[in-house]
Amino acid sequence: MTLEKKGARCIDRLGRVVIPSGVRKDLGLESGTYVEFFVDYQQNCVIIKKYNDACALCGSNSGLVEMDGKYLCKGCVDKISGLG
Ligand SMILES: [Zn+2]
Known part of the structure; x- marks a missing residue:
């Protein structure tokens, strides 16, 4: 290196x-x-x-949030939150 x-x-x-x-x-x-x-x-x-690492749903690597060892982007978290 x-x-x-x-x-x-x-x-x-x-x-x-x-x-x-x-x-x-x-x-x-x-x-x-x-x-x-x-x-x-x-x-x-x-x-x-x-x-x-990247969002497990869309592949984005921006604004990731860790959930149970996986990463999701804020946009996907918002989409999932809207489903409930
Ligand atoms: Zn995403």
Whole structure:
């Protein structure tokens, strides 16, 4: 794995950090995209990776909500909610 430095940001008091806009654009990390965290404690390193799972119904990977280990997008959750 080749790591490339893409900027530095300060973590705020709630533990949040802004991913640089260029990185978000390059990787398609839009608002609502799920990411997962990998930690290498020996290297004191955190890697944020675009979550590759998708909505079990429509295949969207935006705005996913976990339900019993599966993911559904908000649009499908709203459709299902409307059925009851
Ligand atoms: Zn969906």
